[in-house]
Structure formats: structure tokens, C-alpha cells
Amino acid sequence: MGIKVSAYKGMRDFTPEVMIKRNYVIGIIEGIFRNYGFDPIETPAIELWDTLSGKYGDEEKLLYTFEDRGKRKVGLRYDLTVPFSRFVANHLNELPRPFKRYQIQPVWRADKPQKGRFREFYQCDIDIIGVKSTIADAEILKVLYSVLIKLGFKSFNININSRKLFNVLTEYLGEGKEKEFLIARAIDKLEKIGIEGVKEELKKYGFSDNNIKKMEGILSVKGTNSEKINALKKILENTPGFSLFYDEVNDLLNYAEEFKIPTKVIKFNPFLARGLDYYTGPIFETTITSPKIGSITGGGRYDNLIGIFSNRDIPATGSSIGLERIITVMDELDMYPFDKKTYTDVLVAVQDKKLKNELISITEYLRESGISTELYMGNKDLRGQINYALKKGINFMIIMGENELKEQTVNIKILSENVQIKIKREDLLEEVKNRLK
RNA sequence: GUGAGUGUAGCUCAAUGGCAGAGCAUCGGACUGUGGAUCCGAAUGUUGGGGGUUCAAGUCCCCUCACUCACCCCA
Known part of the structure; x- marks a missing residue:
């Protein structure tokens, strides 16, 4: 036996069966992206350290970094947003504005893997740059909605909030700007640990009893989207920055309605925070209740990020x-509308080596007509070849021996139905095509 | 980074502290113009690694590593 190794922790091999499912999902996502007017780009796996550093807050410790052979400090990309912002800055003059791009590529995080969490994983990003209005944010939400519906998701919530709320709350409590992320972090846990839990967190972070009491009012806000935002208005109306927040969320909710996203899907959740440093306005996150898994989408507005790379502030939003x-x-809910393990439609069986030339030309003929065809190249007998087709998941077999050659016929075996028909040689292509429909 | 659970053949799993096994998969053969078959045969292990207790350790103890799950955080 050879050296015993497996794939690196948190990274996976994909078999054909798995790849076919992945390609199906990516195909649907990409189809919707294009349908909404987004075009593809790609960026390199490795970015310079200066591109990556200082963008992710606490999460920066999860960056994969190393030195290249010229001793330059570099890292694997952690998300697609930061490389994209760098891309925009580098291609400013070539790009139309607004610019809408999609990007489907792996990212890497030096995290400890668990369910639904990996060190190498794909993100599918859409972003709109150059649009200040929340109409862009709303369109992003609509794309997320359409993708999930098309994939067959029945019950999910797209939670929205705005980063601006945390500025307002910081003002409201009379705390310094540096406390903002602590407020956000504590609030974000509300659903998990309840009001008392959040109060304890705040205490742990060193907030005064008076401020914790003030926060209790905020944390008690509940009801429909408009009930929640109006409840906040009552408390925060006179706090500087509130009207910016209020208008932003209202605009977004209105646009979302105009884009015909069902109101029950969009949840204004003032307790939604997002850890990444670069968000400036609306933030979004999609959750599902079962199975239990973290958020399945995440994004928001980042109006200052591109400016870091270009000295020109360009508004941007995406998810x-x-x-x-x-x-x-x-996988868990078995949501795939097919059950196939191969892209191959037809297996041409080989019974009699003398017929090989004939079989090669049949194979090539089918291929030229766009039918995915495999010529059997193993050394099993016909029974073994049938088993091969079954194992691989090929549904059609062409079986031809000397008799058929003489008669100018071929047998088509349909494995899923366990039937076999004999047809004229010249009808082969049409027959296969019809049955593939 | 913290905590819990699990590590035995390629896979799924057995084995009261007492000879390390089965099923599936693999390979060879029988069968030879048709469904995952059947029959015969074969190969496969440092029981994750190291140490300890014992006449005797896959089994008990300690250390370590890996995997899985949860927490933190996140897609």
C-alpha cells in the first residue's frame, strides 16, 4: 500500500456524482444572475497583503497568509468583495458605471471546520457599483429571492438592517465610536440568548447600568416590519443620524415591495449585525429554520471600500x-429534480472485437450529433458491460453483434425500463434523440 | 481558541481483558448474445501513533494525532 493521506482538513474532493449536483446549482444561480443583467468576472486566488489587511476586523486572523519567493507577504482571498473592490479600482476607466458583476469562485478561511463550514468553499457574489440609491440593494435582494425560489427553497427569511443603526445607538448611549462594534456584537445575539443574555453581554463589555437599561427598550422592539421601525422611531427620533437610518430602511423596504419580493420573506431585523468591517449601509442575511445551519447568504452596502483602493469613493452594494x-x-432535504450520476447518455457495448471499427464509427456519429457517448473499453462480457452502465448511471446501451451488422440494425437497450428494441441502423440517431427528450 | 464524541480491512461495522472477524467492495475462475445474480477461490490489518498497568490490551490508564459535532465567529 502507498502513503496514506487524505485531503487537507476542511477541503474536499468532489466525485462526478457530487459535481453534477454542484454544477446544477451553479447553473441555476448563474442563470438568474445573467437574467438580472450581471456579467461574470474572475480574480486571482492570491492577493497582496495590503489588499487584504484591515478589511475584515476580527476575522483577519482567519486569513491564509504566506510569503512568496520574493519575500512578498501575500494571502489567499477571504471573500470576493475585497478582491472585487480592488478589481474595480484597477479597471476604473474600462468599466461602465453602474457596473454589475457576478463572480463564482472559491475562497479560503483558516477556520475550524464543522457542518456547512469549510476551509475552501465557493461563494457566488453579485454586486452593483456606482448606485447610491437603495434601489440597487433591493435588486440584490430580489436576485437572492429568485435564486432560492428557483432552487426550490420554500421557507426562508431575508433579514435586513442597516449599519447606520449602530451609529445611532452609539450616539443614543453617548458612547465613543470604538464601542460601536461591541453594541453590534451583543445585539446580534438576541435571538440566541434573549434580552437578559444580551444585557449580561453588555455588562461584560463594561457598559453602565443606565445604558443597559436604555438598551432594554431597544431590545424589546418587536412586531411587523413597520411596527418595529416605528417603535425604534419613538425611542430614537431625536438621536443624531436616526433619520438617515430611518429613511434608508424605509426606502429599501419600499423598493423591495416594488420588486415584488413577498413581504413575508423580507424581515426588518434591527438585531442583525454583520462582523465585516467594510459595511456602511443596509446589510442582509438569509436564514432558514430547518435544517439548522448558519446563514446561507450574506451581504450589504460598502460605500467606502473601493475608495480605499482608488481614492475615489464609489458606492457599492452586493451579496x-x-x-x-x-x-x-x-442534500439534506433531497431537493434535486434529477437523480443522475453521469452526463453520459449512451454506452456502446462491445461484444465482438471484430466489430470495433463499426462501433467506433457509430460512437463518433452519435457524438457528432451532440449525444454524450462512451465506447466500452474494458474487458468485461456483455453482462459485465450492463452492470458497468448501471453502476455509472448510463441509461442507454447500443448493442450490436454480427447478426445486427448483417441486418443493418442495432439494439437499443433502455436500462431504466428494462426493455430493448431493435431498429434500423439509419433510424438510430432519431430514436436516441427522441428518447432523450 | 474552548468543549464533547468517535478512531478496528478500501467502505459499514463486530469481537465479556483471552487465537482480529463479518458483510459490502476489489481481484481471479466457473457461466458466455443481455440486469446490480449465483457458485468456487484469493488478497486485504503496526486495531490512528506513543507510553503504562497486566501472565495476557482492540478492550483499562496517560499522552498525542486525526475526524465529527457544538461554542466563538461565519457562507
């Missing part, structure tokens, strides 16, 4: 779809 989590859920 990422977590391919692996979607696939984890789809």
Missing part, C-alpha cells in the same frame, strides 16, 4: 450566496 451551505441543505 454573497454560500454555495456549500445551499448544497448542504439541498
Whole structure:
């Protein structure tokens, strides 16, 4: 036996059966992206350290970094948003504006793997740059909605909030700007640990009893989207920055309605926070209740990020779809409308080596007509070849021996139905095509 | 980074502290113009690694590593 190794922790091999499912999901996602007017780009796996550093807050520790042979500090991309912002800055003059792109590529995080979490995973991103209005954010939400519906998801929530709320809350409590992320972090846990839990968190972070009491009012906000936002208005109306927040969320909700996203899907959730440093406005996250898994999409507005790379502030918003989590859920709920393990339609069986030339030309003929065809190249007898087709998941077999050659006929065996028909040689292509429909 | 659970053949799993096994998969043969068959045969292990207790350890103890799950955080 050889050296015993497996794939690196948190990274996976994909068999054909798995790849066919992945390609199906990616195909649907990509189809919707194009349908909404987004065009593809790709960026390199490795970015310079200066591109990556300082963009991810606490999460920066999860970056894969190393030195190249010229001693330059570099890292594997952590998401697609930061490389995209660098891309925009580098191609500013070539790009139309607004610019809408999609990008489906792996990213890497030095995380400890668990269910639905990997060190190498694909993200499917759409972003719109150059549009200040929340109409762009709303369109992003609609794309997320359409993708999930098309994939067969029945019950999910697209949660929205705005980063601006945390500025307002910081003002409201009279705390310094540096406390903002602590407020966000504590609030974000509300659903998990309840009001008392959040109060304890705040205490742990060193907030005064008076401020914790003030936060309790905020944390008690509930009801429909408009009930929640109006409840916040009552408390925060006179706090500087509130009207910016209020208008932003309202605009977004209105646009979302105009884009015909069902109102029950869009949830304004003032307790949604997102860890990444670069968000400036609306933030979004999609969750499903079962199976239990973290968010399946995440995104938001980042109006200052491109400016870091170009000295020109260009508004931008977008979202990422977590391919692996979607696939984890789809696997668990068996959401695929097919059950195929191969792209191959036809196996041409070889019984009699003397007929090989004939069989090669039949194979090539089918291939030229666009039918995915395999000529059997093993050394099993016909029984073994049938088993091969079954194992591989090929549904059609062409079986031809000397008799058929003489008669100018071929047998088509349909394995799923366990039937076999004999047809004239010249009808082969039409017969196969009809049956493939 | 923290915690819990699990590590035995390629895979799924057995084996009261007492000879390391089965099923599936693999390979060879029988059968030879048709469904995952059947029959005969074969190969496969440092029981994750190291140490300890014992007459005797896959089994008990310690250390370590790997995997899985959960927490943190996240897609």
C-alpha cells in the first residue's frame, strides 16, 4: 500500500456524482444572475497583503497568509468583495458605471471546520457599483429571492438592517465610536440568548447600568416590519443620524415591495449585525429554520471600500450566496429534480472485437450529433458491460453483434425500463434523440 | 481558541481483558448474445501513533494525532 493521506482538513474532493449536483446549482444561480443583467468576472486566488489587511476586523486572523519567493507577504482571498473592490479600482476607466458583476469562485478561511463550514468553499457574489440609491440593494435582494425560489427553497427569511443603526445607538448611549462594534456584537445575539443574555453581554463589555437599561427598550422592539421601525422611531427620533437610518430602511423596504419580493420573506431585523468591517449601509442575511445551519447568504452596502483602493469613493452594494451551505441543505432535504450520476447518455457495448471499427464509427456519429457517448473499453462480457452502465448511471446501451451488422440494425437497450428494441441502423440517431427528450 | 464524541480491512461495522472477524467492495475462475445474480477461490490489518498497568490490551490508564459535532465567529 502507498502513503496514506487524505485531503487537507476542511477541503474536499468532489466525485462526478457530487459535481453534477454542484454544477446544477451553479447553473441555476448563474442563470438568474445573467437574467438580472450581471456579467461574470474572475480574480486571482492570491492577493497582496495590503489588499487584504484591515478589511475584515476580527476575522483577519482567519486569513491564509504566506510569503512568496520574493519575500512578498501575500494571502489567499477571504471573500470576493475585497478582491472585487480592488478589481474595480484597477479597471476604473474600462468599466461602465453602474457596473454589475457576478463572480463564482472559491475562497479560503483558516477556520475550524464543522457542518456547512469549510476551509475552501465557493461563494457566488453579485454586486452593483456606482448606485447610491437603495434601489440597487433591493435588486440584490430580489436576485437572492429568485435564486432560492428557483432552487426550490420554500421557507426562508431575508433579514435586513442597516449599519447606520449602530451609529445611532452609539450616539443614543453617548458612547465613543470604538464601542460601536461591541453594541453590534451583543445585539446580534438576541435571538440566541434573549434580552437578559444580551444585557449580561453588555455588562461584560463594561457598559453602565443606565445604558443597559436604555438598551432594554431597544431590545424589546418587536412586531411587523413597520411596527418595529416605528417603535425604534419613538425611542430614537431625536438621536443624531436616526433619520438617515430611518429613511434608508424605509426606502429599501419600499423598493423591495416594488420588486415584488413577498413581504413575508423580507424581515426588518434591527438585531442583525454583520462582523465585516467594510459595511456602511443596509446589510442582509438569509436564514432558514430547518435544517439548522448558519446563514446561507450574506451581504450589504460598502460605500467606502473601493475608495480605499482608488481614492475615489464609489458606492457599492452586493451579496454573497454560500454555495456549500445551499448544497448542504439541498442534500439534506433531497431537493434535486434529477437523480443522475453521469452526463453520459449512451454506452456502446462491445461484444465482438471484430466489430470495433463499426462501433467506433457509430460512437463518433452519435457524438457528432451532440449525444454524450462512451465506447466500452474494458474487458468485461456483455453482462459485465450492463452492470458497468448501471453502476455509472448510463441509461442507454447500443448493442450490436454480427447478426445486427448483417441486418443493418442495432439494439437499443433502455436500462431504466428494462426493455430493448431493435431498429434500423439509419433510424438510430432519431430514436436516441427522441428518447432523450 | 474552548468543549464533547468517535478512531478496528478500501467502505459499514463486530469481537465479556483471552487465537482480529463479518458483510459490502476489489481481484481471479466457473457461466458466455443481455440486469446490480449465483457458485468456487484469493488478497486485504503496526486495531490512528506513543507510553503504562497486566501472565495476557482492540478492550483499562496517560499522552498525542486525526475526524465529527457544538461554542466563538461565519457562507
